Amino acid sequence: MIRIFKNFFKLFYIFVIFITIFICIFFIPFFNSSYTANTDSGEIIDFNPNGFVWPIPGYTRISSYFGKRKSPTSGASSSHSGIDIPAPEGTKFIAVADGEITFTQFLGAGGYTITLSFANYKITYCHCSPNYIVKVGDKIKQGQVIGHVGPKYVYGVKGNQYTDSTGKPTNGATTGTHLHFGIRIDGKYQNPLDFFS
DSSP states (O other), X not given: OHHHHHHXXXXXXXXXXXXXXXXXXXXXXXXXXXXXXXXXXXXXXXXXXXXXXXXXXXXXXXXXXXXXXXXXXXXXXXXXXXXEEEOOTTOEEEOSSSEEEEEEEEOGGGOXXXXXXXXXXXXXXXXXXXXXXXXXXXXXXXXXXXXEXXXXXXXXXXXXXXBOTTSOBBSSSOXXXXXXXXXXXXXXXXXXXXXXX
């Protein structure tokens, strides 16, 4: 009887360890001190005290921060006006707040770009997919999907001066697929992370 109890206890102990590891790997990275809300699409998005939501749910790594940096590729600024969030091509990104779409075009180093405006804010999403799902004038709700991370390479863009080391034309000044996310207030760039602390 004692042996059965010991075996049961060992199995239970292993099960508890397995569940703990599973929760740590798959759930803890998504928990924070902010609260969450459900969107119409059923996705959960994170809110923060400033009222903005993170632009790419599930992707929080930053590969290039706001401010001074070493230019990662020819044509990229050494004074970075936003943050870069790596994500695979086709990854959805969302409106960080309610607003209106005021720009959807190829924009030099930013590549294919979407701008969401409200009050004295302009929120810029760069290196997007050229297959826009929003257009200028659209009224947007916070958490609404407004675009997708674009490809690294784009072809047939008139005036695109950006290429990689092999000469292939890139989606602006980029070394890989990511979302460049910028915030301007009254035309002046701000550190986006100041709005997500």
